Amino acid sequence: MDALDVARWQFGVTTVYHFLFVPLTIGLSVLVAILQTMWHRTGNERYLKLTKFYGKLFLINFAMGVVTGIVQEFQFGMNWSDYSRFVGDIFGAPLAIEALVAFFLESTFIGLWIFGWDRLPKRLHLAAIWAAAIGTNLSAYFILAANSFMQNPVGYRINPDTGRAELTDFLAVLTNKVALVTFPHTLAGSFLVAGSLVVTVGLWHVMRNRDSADTGAYRFATTFGSWVVLVSSALVLLTGDIQGKIMTEVQPMKMAAAEGLYTTESPASFSVLTVGSLDGSREIFALKIPYLLSFLGTGDPHGTVQGINDLQAQYATQYGPGDYAPIIPVTYWSFRFMIGLGLAAAAIALLVLWSQRKNRTPTSRWLLRATLVMPALPLLANSFGWIFTEMGRQPWIVFGEMLTRNGVSRTVSLTEVLTSFTAFTLIYATLAVIEFKLLLRYAKAGVPELTPEPEPTDDDTERPLAFAY
Template structure:
């Protein structure tokens, strides 16, 4: 084990941990805004209760996401300084815009939304949560544009003197075809997570507090969240299909590794289960669906999909001697876990809707257990999706331009990386306990009492002190 191995583990652990909060923040910001819009248009008190209830869970998650996200920036300088020098000119623009525009839009209007209850005019307060939601989604786009450069470098040139990538076409970076499909795919996955949380919390209250005066609000929440999950599931499949075709075009090795396809095939079969040799160089046993991989990869049932061994030979000729094959079991199984966990969440959402058909009240303990597992399933799907995306690109840190081993900080020792890795892991473990306890405490508390809400119009209340509404 050397500093490179530990640096990769540290970045993987901290990134996956941070991304547990990101999709929930993205999805809940919009869903809370929708609930508040429904209250604004109808005046129905249950929508106000749900807005405040799920808004509190959103704020807890948002705060934790901000804290854990800061570490990501530090790691570029600490452990990956050579990589930072190489991509700094390209990444500077999208990440600066993300921080100076999207994040400030997001954080400023979240503050107005938190403290603006009963002080801002009703429409202005509603606009603040929508502005925060827009900022959250814009932030995601600029970060994904930077990540997409690593998958499919565009809009740059390599300076022969410094060896650095220099930005030549910023619009090309923002309109990278990988970014244009990764963004909606990520949004769909985020709504899958947020909708699942709404279902899980609402279903728990429906089954455990059947005689509550707020049962109607919880029943609506479970239906609302279930429909969000189903629509998001369809969007994930649609965008994932397009993403697969683009991936086959720009990163054929990743698609071949995802399917355990060792030799070029036309037509190519989709692998339901493949067992390879211990060295990952050949197929031993496989269960396949004919023509499906060709369609998923090229849009043509008879299309050609290049295999791992043929691509390895091609890359060795193009880039020099060495292995250009990712860890096949990781890419193969992470791809399938991503799909399986996402589909499981959609299936549970269907069961929840079926259990409430014609006004029925769900009561099954098995349904409750399945519902409580719902938020975890899409979180796992999102995490495995990113593991597949990043591990399938290996050994490249910037595809075709920079190997991962060349991006690590040369001046950082193994002991230093181990120290920071251990410290961050312990801190993140502590934060995880805090996050879970806070979410469970406020989720169990239920919707707030809003029967005595102060006026939300333009009445002069300048003398009233600023108050935190939660």
């Protein structure tokens, strides 16, 4: 083990941990805005109660996401200074816009939304949550645009004197084909997570508080969340299909690694399950679907998918001697866990809808138990998706331009990285417990009781700011 290994583990752990909060924040911001819009248009108080209820869960998650996200920027300069020096001119623009425009947009209007319930006109207050939701989604786009440069570098040139990548076309970076498909795929995955949480909390209250006056609100939330999950699942599959074809075009090694395909095949089959040697180099048994990999990669059931061995020889000729294949078992299984866990969440949502048909109240304990683990399924699917995306790019940190081993800070020792890695892991474990307990506590509390709005006065300068919760 050396400093490079630990730096990679630290960035992987902190990034995956941070992304546990990101999709829920992205998805819930829009769903809360939709619920408040429904209240604004209908005047039905159950939508207001659900807005404040799920809005509280959204704010808890948002705060935790901000705290854990700050660490990411510091790692670029501390553990990956050579990488930051190489790509800083490219990353600077989208990440600066993300911080100065998108993040300030969402954080400012979240503040107005929190404290503006009794002080802002209803339309302006509704606009505040929509502005925050738009800012949250814009933030995701700019970050994904920066990440997509690592997958498919565009709009740049290499300065021969400094050896740095320099930005030549910012529009090309923002319209990178990888970013254009990754953004809707990420949003669909985020709504899958948020919808799952809405279903879980709603169904729990429906089954545990059947005689409650708010049962109608919980039933609506359960149905609403289930449809969000199903629609999101369809969009995840659609955008994932497009993403697979672009991935095959710009990173053929990643597609080959997703299947563990060592030899070029036409047509190529997709293996649902493969048992192989420990190093992933030899297949012992496989359950395959004919033509599917060719269709996923090329759009043609008889299309050619390049194998790892042929690509390895091609890259060795193009980039010099070295091993250009990622860790095959990791890419193979993370790709399947990503798909399988997402489909499992969709299946549970379908069962929930079926259990509530014709205004029935679900009674199955097994359904409740399945629903309780439902939010974890798309969360894990998102995490495995990013593990596949980043590990499948290896050994490149910027595909075709910079190897990961060349991006690490040369002056940071193994002890220093190991110390920070251990500290962050312990802190994040503590924060995870806090987040889980807060979400559990307020989810169990249920929708809030509505209090009458205070009568307006001519002078309310002495009125304290009204926190909605």
